[in-house]
Amino acid sequence: MNKQAYLPTQFDSPLRTPFLGLAMCIALSGCASEALKRAPSAPDRPWKPEAQDTAATIGKPELAPGFSVPVVPEAAVLPSAPVINNKQAYGLPQLIDIAQRENPETRLAWNRAKQAALAVGTVEATFLPQLSANVISGWQKNHTPLPLLPGNRSLDTEFHGVVPALALEWLIFDFGQRKALAEGAKHASFAANVLFNGTHQRIIHEVTNAYYLYAGASAKTGIAGQALKNANQIASAVEARRKAGLATVLETSQANQQVAQAKLRQVTAQGDQQIAYQALLAAVGLPATTKIKITNPPGNPLPNANSTLTDEAIQMAISRRPDVLASYAAMKASQEGIVAAEAEFMPKVYLGAVAARNRTNFDVRGLPSLSQTTGSSSVILGVTIPIFDGGLRSSRLQDAKTVADSASHVFRQSQQAAMREIIAASNMLRTALSSHQAASGLVSTAKTTYDGALEAYRQGLGTLTAVTMADTALLDAQQARLDARTASQTAAANLAFVTGNMTAARESWVD
Template identity: 30%
Template sequence: MRSRHQAKQTPTLVVVSRLFALGMAMTSLLSVGAWGQRAPTTPNVPWLPDHHSLERHTTAVATHEAPIDEEHVYSLGELIDIAESNSPTTQAAWNRAKMTAASVGIAKSELYPTIIAAVSGTTYLNPQLFGPTFVLQDWAIFDTEIHLAYTLVDFGARRTEISAAQARLVAANLSFNNEHLILIRQVSQAYFSLLRARGLREAAEVSLNDARTTETAAQERRKNGLATVPEVLEAKAATAKAAYDLQSAIGAEQVEIGNLARVITANPVKPLKVEPLDQLRIPDKLDQSVEDAINTAFKDRPDLQADQARVRAAQAEVKHAHAAYYPSLTFDGSKGWIRGFGEQYDSPGTYAKTFTYGATLALKWTVFDGFRRENSISNAKAEEKVATEEVRDRQDEITNQVWNDYANAATALEQRQAAAALLSASSESYSAALESYKDGVRNFLDVLAAEDALAQARAIDVIARTQVLQTFTDLDFRTGDLLTNHPKGKNP
């Protein structure tokens, strides 16, 4: 006949056995997918995943498309608004800044005590050697406890870590601003590139019309016996070339539409209307010296400011590494309530409950750690020097960038004036050559040369106007002014 303890022990073993079997079964199920994963068998052919693996181990991300009003004519400011509201790069930079802000909160949490509430239940059956025999003891304990741990003094270790985290947050916020600055420039340049392509397409249309006019004049003179067949054929060839150039310009315009749609996260298939080049004000002078532009860049460039914030973070990390040489004073305390039941074989059981508490005040001072602290300080100082040199390199880079873009902007202004004069002269020359040809004073080759020169002058004028806009935008980008002085849409 089984004893009372043997009767109690049997259900316990059954429960434990069943739990163990369930755990083994779950482990087998969960490991099937892991066992099914293999690296490519050879380096010679691509890996061909099965459909089940793709569904199980990849996540489909929904595409995002900025809404566009097909009838609205968008200004540059409105295009920038759309891009800033929908760009994945600014969204990612924003979330990186939020991650860094959370790290500041994590660092600050060290200033507060840690409070842990714990509840545990324990039961076990084991033999104890009592005198000459083993005696079975059955225990059951239920314990609740509130535990408090707090660092009272650490000689600035926590404060320096918080300072470093705060400096990194400033750097992340400035990097977020820099992403906006880059995005504004990308939208502006894509917009100006589209205007250039559209202007070149319009110029090609006018040039094709001029070629047809010249061809008509040659045919009229041929009917009157004043022109030769080669002249008419040359006129037709010039018209065909103008038609070819127009198709190239149309294709280039479509490419730029796609580039602008990409920057503002729109669908290039849908029509996108933008303000034409003729409605934009073309700057006619530079309003600051190159020295002022460089100084402005040193003051306002967010990427340089972010690098400077990283220097501050590195300096705080050096102080934090030094703080490891000092002791820390901590307090640990707990208060709880415990109740327990126990019995020995062939003895009556007993029950007890009571409140419990504990308190510990500890002074910890690391005497030797295998030169860990010394190496940590050396590492932190090296990182500080790296960050400092990166600032200096950025300053040199900014100086060169501003100098080059300032020179490009000044050159674009001069080229704009020359292009306007060239267009005016070429237009008058073509008109005079065509009229003289109709009157029989000039030959046909003179008309073709004037026509070709006028087509080139139109293209140069379009390029020169957009070049001024692009170089001025580049200069504002290099100085950082573009972040606050860019064209505004609906957002202030």
């Protein structure tokens, strides 16, 4: 088959243009469907990254089989940790100071507060006129054939010009819609600000609670160590009696069992201490690998059980709770939303003004060019009245009323929740203090019983069973007192938090 050269004609270009556009559309649609290859091939098949997805794994081990993901070293780059003096022992106020500076939640709350403040400025800016500068430039060239003239003459003309203008837009009156929006934004800013302070209060509370729990776990480790010493003392006494021919093999076995149980208790206490240490690091916002010395809380004697809070004290506590104040501000902002929605039914008065200067040039081939400069200005005062919008404004008004009703119920709910938390925290503190007082008396009597039982056994007047029971009772009493002290410290801190009093770092909240 002979191939002939194809010479395009004057009809080819108009016909090829639509086909070219159609071909491009088909190619682009094919590219869109090709993107599905980036997704997993089936719901039960693992996703395999493409070359550009695995660029970060160059030089790294191959992707493991199964549902593994590529290695992205940048994702493991941690921010620099705060400088910790390994020779310094940090107390509760110092730990709280680190947490307030390093915890990301304080930055997030700060950004939300700044955004809410900027929203107020954005709404207030709508009260001012809007001035804009505009420049319009254009060029037009026309070729007009003149077939009636001899020689197939034509007329070429050019028209170009520049129009600079200043435009003024000003909404003068809107029946209080912008004012309502501005008031709602101010309430939202107030809520963001109190929640910012509330975030710091919560961080203080979390660090305080973790600090006391860690102190309690450390003290339990000390008690477990003392219990191991007591078990060794009992085992030594049994060994001495065995050498004298007064102790039996069963007593020796029981004494060794007591030592083994004490060692297990010590290992468990040390594990709980490490868990509490990691919880404290997390509350402060320090990396889990941080090595930091922690001071013990002051060993001041705890007071007796506190009295019940009065109604006036509860109301005062509710009035300064950040969450209650934020919900109250949200309720007030939602009420302003109703006013703004109602203003949509009213007309709006606006003012407009334009000042422009026009410079044009008109050129005709063979003739001198024409240039003209003109200026114009205008002022417009208008009124727009909404008549029909298919129920859109009514729907927005009903939605605003629903939001306001929900915000009101949320506020009442936050009041009731705050009251329950305050009363529960007060009862918890009173119970913890009473438990500590009772446990202190129990430790005193248990210590006397243990010392007497051990001495009696050494003198051959008591039994090993009595010594073992006295030792176990003493250990239980000491742990109960320690738990009650830790509970009292955390309950006091919790009461200060739920009443809105935890506004700064303190060593102890038990008064």
